[in-house]
Structures are given as C-alpha cells and as structure tokens.
Amino acid sequence: MEYVLRTVEERGVRFVRLWFTDVLGKLKSFAISPAELENAFEEGMQFDGSAIDGYSRIVESDVLARPDPATFEILTWGPTDAISARMFCDLTTLDGTPFAGDPRQVLRRNLDVAAAEGYSFFVAPEIEYFTFASADPTNVVPLDDASYFDLTTDDVSTDLRRQTIQHIESMGIPVEYSFHEDSPSQHEIDLRHTDALTMADNVMTLRLVVRETASEKGVHATFMPKPLVGVQGSGMHTHLSLFKDDRAVFHDPDRPYRLSDTGRSFVAGLLAHATEITAVTNQLVNSYKRLIIGTEAPTSVTWAHNHRAALVRVPETRAGREDSVRIEYRSPDPACNPYLTFSLLLAAGLRGIREGYELPDEASDYLELSRRDRARADAPVEALPQSLAEALDAMERSDLVRETLGDHIFEWFLRNKRAEWDAYRSQVTPFELAQYLPTW
Secondary structure, rough: OOOHHHHHHHOOOEEEEEEEEEOOOOEEEEEHHHHHHHHHHHHHHHHHHOOOOOOOOOOOOOOEEOOOOOHEEEEEOOOOOOOEEEEEEEEEOOOOOOOOOHHHHHHHHHHHHHHHOOEEEEEEEEEEEEOOOOOOOOOOEOOOOOOOOOOOOOOHHHHHHHHHHHHHHOOOEEEEEEEEEOOOOOEEEEEEEEHHHHHHHHHHHHHHHHHHHHEEEEEEEEEOOOOOOOOOOOOOEEEEEEOOOOOEOEOOOOOHHHHHHHHHHHHHHHHHHHHHHHHHOOOHHHHHOOOOHHHHHHOEEEEEEEOOOOOOOOOOOOOOOOOOOOOOOOOOOOOOOOOHHHHHHHHHHHHEEEOOOOOOOOOEEEEEOOOHHHHOOOOOEEEEEOOOOOOOOHHHOOHHHHHHHHHHHHHHHHHHHHHHHHHHHOOOOHHHHHHHHOOO
C-alpha cells in the first residue's frame, strides 16, 4: 500500500481506476482521485451493486470495492497529460463479508480451499483472438490472409501485434509467445504461468489491452469464439500445474508420460465433471460453433498425450525440464470469465484427487468421430455438450458447480444464459432464409 501511495505521488498519477468484473467476466471500472486512495485502502469505496448485471437480482444493496495493492500498474495508453493507474478490487458487503456475486472472491475462496489442503494452483493460458477492419457485423473483413506461424511483412497486423505485446508487458504481464494463428487475421498470445488469481487478472487486462491497442490503430479486436465460417475459431487452451511444498505434484518419473497418480486423478476429475463445467468454460451460444469435428477443438470427454483434438492433453516435457509436467485443458474459449473458469478447473481436479478417481484409457482412436459414429462404433467416450442449452442442463444438475460458484452466481448464471439461448433460438438466420425460402 505504501508503495502505491508513493508511486502515485512521484509519477503524478491523476486518476486511479478500480477494476472488477461482473458474473460474465465483463470488466467494470470507476475512477477515484489520488486524494481518495488512502481511504479506499482503509475502508473501501462504496457503490450501488444493483447497477451491475448479476449483482442485483438476488442481493440489491451497496457493496464495497477494496483495491488490491498487489495489482497496481500504470496504464500505458490514453492521454499523456493525465496519467492513470489501475488496481483490481475484491468486493465485499458493507460488513466486510466477501460479496457472493464477485467472481474474484469465488476464485479466492477456491484457492483458499486448495491451500488448506497444501496445494497451490498455477495456470498458463494460450489466448487467441481475431482482428477485423471494423466492428460492423454485416461486413466482417479480416486484415490479412496469413496462416499458422506465417511471417508477414510489416503490415497493420504485424505492427499491431508488436504494439499489443509491448503494452501488455509494460503492464507487468510476461508474454511467453506470440504469433499468427491458423485462421486469417487470427493471433495468439501465450502468457507465462503464474498463480491462478494473478493470471485471471492478467487475462482481464490482456483483453482490454488488445482491444485498446486495436482501437488506436482504427481496427477492431474480438474474442468472439467463432466469428468466421469455414476456419478455426479462437480457444483459450489452459495449462494447469499443481504444487505442494514447492514440488510439482503432477510429476512422477516412473509413471507413463511422467504423470503421477495425483496427476492422473486430477485429470480424471476434469473428465468426470467436464460436461458440468462447459457452460462456464464456453458461455456463449457462439462457443459451440467452435467445438466441432475437424478443427482441433475438442468434442468429446477424452484425454491424450499428443492428439490436439482431445479435451485434456498431457504435453511432452522438454529435455532438462522433465519435472515440469502440466495438464492442458483445451475446451475454454477467450470469452469465458477466467475467475470462474479457473475455479471450476481447480475444483473438478481436486475432487478427482480427494475421491481417488480412476483415469480412463487414452482414447485417441475416437477423437475424430462424431457423436453418431461413436455410438455406432460403441466407443467408450462421452460427448461434450453440443449447444449452450445442453451445457446448461448439465450444469444445473451439478453439485460441484453449485458448490464452487456459490448459490448466487450459480442461479443467476443459469437464468441469464437460459434467456440468451431462448433469444437465440427464436431468431431467423441468413442461413435459414437462404436454405429454405426459395424452395419451401
């Protein structure tokens, strides 16, 4: 706190922006002057919780935003004559109780549960997104025709990605890789692994930085999972690591793929509860247009060593880093709420450890089969939900999801997403008009 107060004074910061998210993971903010900063640390800043979607439907009351000084960073965009900084906040009720509608508090609570069992949880997401000439939904124009790892000339896409990385790293977020992805005008930024709470904050920051940097260039960036037909969508493959006493508990040099029994139970937990958590890891109607056969996106509840269509993958470790065994969960997309997503991945894996779940056989032979073909082949694998409606049905039956998210968020999320599905299925799409109007 003292560092923040001193830095604000020394750097001449004019505005301190307090950040938090709603239940869906949309970033919210209000600004305070430096004169209010000490009071914000000591007492919190009161605001009307009923103004935030997802906060008011169960609890209509004022809440306190308590800034986390560990998240203080100077913003690297905007007017140079009015320097701004930001901090993420934890939300509490007026009596200091963690606010049930705050996704950051949900993740804190689940990390505390893991810590009580001796575990610390680290994640490293691979975040994909598209850039288009504008946000006009009737005229979606990619900025390039490049593909995976293509080295393009110094055009707007390359320059934009370079500036985006510079802005991200200036916010104290280390980037491990960045490159052009498979689809036209699609990019990927991989963040270096860190604890789950810091990473959720980093994901929220990255999404804003990507959009702000694109806007400065007069273009539009989107984390919509599937904006283009006929090409791959954007995922957020998430690498998971669990530590106990500074030891990577997924590692055992004497087991296949060096995956320990603890790691096998963690993977088994992810698989056992995969359908239940999919509504959160893939929360949009559009999310399920990415999860289709032939796009390297998972469609079944399977695990594999190398196959990239598996839901869970145990990647090969590099020479000299054999103990850095990690688990990759491949269904989430970049439109998810990272606080809730990381909470559920942790909770599912820990339940697998606690209850000694058995890991099923590797199922790489069935990964490219459709649901119908799997049934014909008597393939022993379960399909991921194929629509938001299916995912919500599975979530609604889940005691694990309710327990992890809490009643407030669990019930509001279901209501909100049921309404989204109802609105979607009542629409008449251009596909239907083109397919049926001329002949029926």
